[in-house]
Amino acid sequence: xxxxxxxxxIYPGSxxxxxSNVDLSFEQGEFVCVLGQSGAGKSTLIRCxxxxxxxxxxxxxxxxxxxxxxxDKQLRxxxxxxxxxxxxxxxxxxxxxxxxxxxxxxxxxxxxxNAFGLFSDEEKEMARQVIGNVGLENEIGxxxxxxxxxxxxxxxxARALLQQPKVFLGDEPVASLDPGTAAHIFNLLQEIHFxxxxxxxxxxxxxxxxxxxxxxxxALKEGKVIFDGKPEEFTDEYYxxxxxxxxxxxxxxxxxxx
Amino acid sequence: xxxxxxRSLLTFTVLILLVYASMRLTEFDLSKFKDFRNMIDxxxxxxxxxxxxxxxxxxDSLDTLAMAFLGSFLGLLIxxxxxxxAARNTSPYRSLFHFMRVALSFIRSIPEIVFGLVLLTALGxxxxxxxxxxxxxxxxxxxxxxxxxxEAADEGPQEAMKAVGAKNWFAFLFSVLPQIWPNVLxxxxxxxxxxxxxxxxxxxxGGGGIGQxxxxxxxxxxxxSVSLDVLLIxxxxxxxxxxxxxxxxxVI
Ligand SMILES: Nc1ncnc2c1ncn2[C@@H]1O[C@H](COP(=O)(O)OP(=O)(O)OP(=O)(O)O)[C@@H](O)[C@H]1O
Ligand SMILES: [Mg+2]
Numbered sequence: 451x452x453x454x455x456x457x458x459x460i461y462p463g464s465x466x467x468x469x470s471n472v473d474l475s476f477e478q479g480e481f482v483c484v485l486g487q488s489g490a491g492k493s494t495l496i497r498c499x500x501x502x503x504x505x506x507x508x509x510x511x512x513x514x515x516x517x518x519x520x521x522d523k524q525l526r527x528x529x530x531x532x533x534x535x536x537x538x539x540x541x542x543x544x545x546x547x548x549x550x551x552x553x554x555x556x557x558x559x560x561x562x563x564n565a566f567g568l569f570s571d572e573e574k575e576m577a578r579q580v581i582g583n584v585g586l587e588n589e590i591g592x593x594x595x596x597x598x599x600x601x602x603x604x605x606x607x608a609r610a611l612l613q614q615p616k617v618f619l620g621d622e623p624v625a626s627l628d629p630g631t632a633a634h635i636f637n638l639l640q641e642i643h644f645x646x647x648x649x650x651x652x653x654x655x656x657x658x659x660x661x662x663x664x665x666x667x668x669a670l671k672e673g674k675v676i677f678d679g680k681p682e683e684f685t686d687e688y689y690x691x692x693x694x695x696x697x698x699x700x701x702x703x704x705x706x707x708x
Numbered sequence: 709x710x711x712x713x714x715r716s717l718l719t720f721t722v723l724i725l726l727v728y729a730s731m732r733l734t735e736f737d738l739s740k741f742k743d744f745r746n747m748i749d750x751x752x753x754x755x756x757x758x759x760x761x762x763x764x765x766x767x768d769s770l771d772t773l774a775m776a777f778l779g780s781f782l783g784l785l786i787x788x789x790x791x792x793x794a795a796r797n798t799s800p801y802r803s804l805f806h807f808m809r810v811a812l813s814f815i816r817s818i819p820e821i822v823f824g825l826v827l828l829t830a831l832g833x834x835x836x837x838x839x840x841x842x843x844x845x846x847x848x849x850x851x852x853x854x855x856x857x858x859e860a861a862d863e864g865p866q867e868a869m870k871a872v873g874a875k876n877w878f879a880f881l882f883s884v885l886p887q888i889w890p891n892v893l894x895x896x897x898x899x900x901x902x903x904x905x906x907x908x909x910x911x912x913x914g915g916g917g918i919g920q921x922x923x924x925x926x927x928x929x930x931x932x933s934v935s936l937d938v939l940l941i942x943x944x945x946x947x948x949x950x951x952x953x954x955x956x957x958x959v960i
Contacts, residue, residue: 522875526874529870529873544889553869613873
C-alpha cells in the first residue's frame with residue numbers, strides 16, 4: 451500500500467538529513483506506531499506519506515504512485531484517500547464541529563460548491579454519522595475553539611473519517627492530551643482501524659501506548675530506522691537504543707565505574 | 709546619575725536641539741496668545757448655532773458618509789485578494805510577492821489629496837473622484853495590513869486543508885480567512901473612520917459633501933453654520949466608531 455524506497459529528506463539550510471535512505475513497506479490492515487526521540491525524523495516520515503513533504507532523494511510510493519512524479523491532481527487524490535490527524539488538531543477556527551468535519555469532503559468536490567458550503571443532504575447525513583462515531587453528537591453545533599483537547603482531536607478524526615480514507619496518518623495525535631484521554635483516542639483509532647480495514651501509521655512518544663495498540667512498531671533515530679518488528683520484540687535494549695544518545699551512555703558508564 | 713549612561717545624555721541633548729530647531733522652523737510662539745480676545749470673539753461668532761440649513765447639511769453629511777464608505781469598502785474588496793498575493797506564505801510566486809509589496813507601498817506613498825487633485829482635475833468636481841482617491845489609498849493600506857495578518861496566521865489549519873486534498877489556493881483561503889476575519893474588520897472600520905476625515909479634506913478641494921460645505925461656510929464667514937457642520941462631522945465619526953466596535957464584538 452505504502453512503500454518508501456531509499457527515501458531521504460534534507461531540509462534546505464541543514465547539512466544533516468532528517469531521513470536518510472529509508473526503505474519500508476506497509477500493507478493494508480497494519481497498525482504501525484513510530485517511535486523516536488525528538489528530532490529523529492518521525493514527522494518528516496509521516497509527512498512524506500501524503501506528499502506534504504517532498505523527498506530529496508528516493509521515492510515514496512502510494513499504492514504504486516510515485517509521489518514525487520505524479521501531477522497535482524493525482525497528488526490531491528492521494529491526499530483525499532489519506533486521512534491525517536495532527537498534534538495540534540489543526541481545526542479551522544471560528545467554525546463549528548459540523549462545519550469542520552464537512553471540510554473533510556473538500557478533496558472530492560469542486561471549489562465553488564466548497565466555498566459556498568453547498569453540501570447535499572446525503573453528505574450532511576454522512577458528516578452527522580461520523581460525528582456520532584466519534585461520540586460528539588451533542589457538540590455538533592459548537593465552535594471548535596471552545597472544545598477540550600480530546601474533543602478537538604475527535605473532530606480531527608471525524609474530519610479524516612469523512613474522507614473515507616484507505617490510509618490513516620497521525621503525527622503525535624495524543625501528545626498534547628492527558629494519559630486518560632490519550633487512551634480513549636487510541637481506543638477510537640483502533641476501533642476505526644479494524645472496522646474499516648485501514649493502514650494506520652501513528653507517531654507516539656509513549657512506548658506503552660505503542661506496544662499496547664500497534665501490530666508493528668518502528669523506531670527511528672537520526673533519520674534511520676533502527677527497529678522494525680512486532681511490539682513484543684521491542685525490548686528494553688531497543689528502548690535504550692532509541693531514546694539514549696551514545697554520548698549519554700558514555701557519561702553513564704564513567705559514573706558507574708566510580 | 710546611576711540611571712543614565714553617557715549615551716542617553718547625548719540622546720537627550722540631540723532631542724532638545726531637535727525640538728528647538730523645529731520650533732524655529734514652525735514659528736512656534738506662545739506669545740501670540742496675548743490677543744486671546746480675538747480668539748474668543750471669533751469663536752463667539754459660532755453661536756448661536758444656525759439650524760435653518762440642517763436638512764441640506766444632513767444631505768451633505770450623507771454624501772460624505774457614502775463617499776467614505778464606498779471608497780474604503782471598494783478598497784477592502786480589491787485589497788483582500790491582492791493581500792494573498794502580497795503575503796510571503798500564500799503568494800504563488802516569489803517574484804509576484806515582491807512586486808506586489810513594492811506596488812502596495814508605492815500606492816501608499818501617494819497621499820489621498822494628491823490622488824484627489826489629479827482625479828478631480830481629470831474627471832471634474834464632485835464626489836466620484838473623491839471615492840476613487842479614497843479607494844486607491846485604502847488598497848495600499850489595507851493590502852499591507854491584511855497581508856501581514858495572513859503571514860501571522862496559524863499554519864496548522866492550512867496544512868490540514870492541504871492534507872484533505874483541497875487545492876493549495878483554496879486551502880489557504882479557507883483556513884486563513886476565518887482566522888483573520890475579526891482583525892480585518894477592525895482594520896476596515898478604522899480605515900472607514902479615517903476615510904470620513906479624508907473625505908472632508910477632499911471636500912475642501914471640490915470633492916463635495918459636508919467637507920465642501922464646511923470650507924465654503926468658513927470662506928464666507930458663515931460661522932453660525934460652521935458650528936453645525938463641525939457638530940455633524942463629530943457625530944458621524946463617533947457613530948462609525950461605535951458601530952465598528954459593535955460589529956467587532958459580534959464577530960469575535
Ligand atoms: N521545516 C524544517 N526546516 C528545517 N529543518 C527541519 C524542518 N522540520 C524538521 N527539521 C529538522 O529535521 C529533523 C527531523 O525533524 P522531525 O520534525 O521529523 O522530527 P520528529 O521526530 O518529528 O521530532 P518531534 O518528536 O520533536 O516532533 C530535526 O533535526 C529537525 O530540526
Ligand atoms: Mg514531530
